[in-house]
Amino acid sequence: MGIEQQEFVDLEVPSPTSPLWSEFDAVRFAGHGANGDDRSVKILNLVDICQKETINLLSFKERRVFETLSPRGKRFMCVQVTTLPKRLKIQHDQWVYTTASGEADKPEVAFGFMADMLLSSACVYGKAIHAHNIKEVVAGRYFSKSRTHPTVRSFCRSSDFHLVYSNWLSQELTKLFAPFKEIIGLYHLGTSIEQRLIFLGENYTTKTLISLLSSGTKQISDETLRQFNNGQITRLQYETPIFSFNSISYKARTHDGVEIFVKETPFAKEEKHGAELAARFLPRMMNPRIAAKGELVYPFFQGTTKSDIRLSYIRSGYKDQDLTQRLLHVEMVQAEDTLRAYRQSLSLTGNSIDRAGAQPKYNIQRFFHDRLINDSRMRQYYGKGMNLPGASRSIPFDQLLKLRWRINGQRYTTLQNAFDYARSVVAPESSSIQRCPIAFGIGDLHGGNIMVSDVFNRKGGLSEVLFIDFEVSGFHPIMLDLAKPLYVDTMFESLFRKFLGDGFSNGTRCRLVGGEVVVDLAHRVDTLTQSIFRIKTQCLIKPLRAEVQRLGGNLDDHVPILAVALFLCATVSRNFSDDPMDFAEKFALGMIFLRARNWDGIEACFRELGFSE
């Protein structure tokens, strides 16, 4: 097939006796032709592929985000990937992708990458019956979802098509779709504002639970550590990271040229311990070594944090396609890795966690309950009182806690009541925390703790993702672990507005009226944020709920912990004392979340904040 140089020659396709055999329907080989051009071949199992909705493609390259066309414009298609040992991957593609069921009357439809390729290709060896059957099946599926038929421009590569080829394809489509009589109209590409950014594949779960080995986890060598301890290093120029809030760090090079990342933190021991645990559950991480004077030394990773990329994306006017693609890629990887770690650790119940040498200590409570003891965090930030618009003077701390709130026209309780309730729900000895399923998680997985390699291979869709910062990693009540990434990633712009500078203020209003804090939120949700929220709900939370159910529990019962944790992420993780509007906005967001008692409630909160679905 013209592949002269195959990539990944060492990798073996599992044999029919392997338990993996039934998990894939097709295999992709890639490499280069004689002229160095990119070539790939996909081999399909034709026996029952037509009956399936999902096509599982065994691949050596991983790609999760594909550009595609829908009737209403350009979209990204996000495909789930299962990571297997020996660098094998399975991409879970679908024949056709549609938008959410909520829009059943007017769904947007697009071909999956495999369908796109098959439908737009010619049968080289005559009208091979199998190939033709597959084309008919794909056409049927497309029609049944959209009630219309596609045009040449429904194919994502159509702008590259030669006129001759376009004409041929157009005739092919007419023939293929001829049996479908009730055609209502052709799809036309509109130029309307994009309401959606992504198509999301079905959540797919491989039957075989793949355990990952920690042996591949990178760390610095003995020799590098020795040179560091002997001071045989040169500090390198390094821009201070803006999403680092707890430590001092620098970049250095040892005398024999190894680049390292040095982190000084009072929690070095916790971080080392957390990283050791993480290595059992996460494939994309590095293990630090502790130097003689207590610093943590990591290999240096040439990359950018997810949060930095997000800032660039917002600054680009929410338009940059490469940044969008990278952010979607990381979000998919994050959902996949988090879910796998949860699944693998959830089944380790009490005893086996002890045996694994990892007693749950709930160190994650540093962010939650610990900050509520004696109102310590609130006192630290607002102990001297707080200015609010409409008030003639600064409001003393005790009084601040006793004010009632009215948010978007609805009455809410006082902060005092809110914090009392929060304290009772997240206290380590509370029955809610005691009953909550325990799983391994990084705990502090905001975008500043995920890095993405600077080299982004657009064709391969691959950018290396790395999880960092294991200071609070461990076995956590799963709802506490979920909270931070959910809050920070969905509220990113509002949270980091200060880093964005002028021009990014929103229209939230706040006034103290008759002893009540009145807040009218003007929360905006851009399409990427909306997509990130969908990935989290569809690729992480939904399958997690199913997993907990399979184990005999119900995640719904524990939602009050998540609600409280989101409230605490909004209120006590940052200091808003210098900006009354920021204070009002964040506390109002928190109060809204605090009310949720089940998943419907959480979803209602997000809807109130402008999210859909």
Ligand SMILES: Nc1ncnc2c1ncn2[C@@H]1O[C@H](COP(=O)(O)OP(=O)(O)O)[C@@H](O)[C@H]1O
């Ligand atoms: N191994 C590494 N190589 C290069 N940069 C790193 C590495 N680890 C962390 N960083 C950068 O340093 C920042 C702070 O590191 P992190 O471990 O998150 O510390 P903190 O506890 O201060 O948040 C990160 O946001 C990232 O920008």
Ligand SMILES: [Mg+2]
């Ligand atoms: Mg960090």
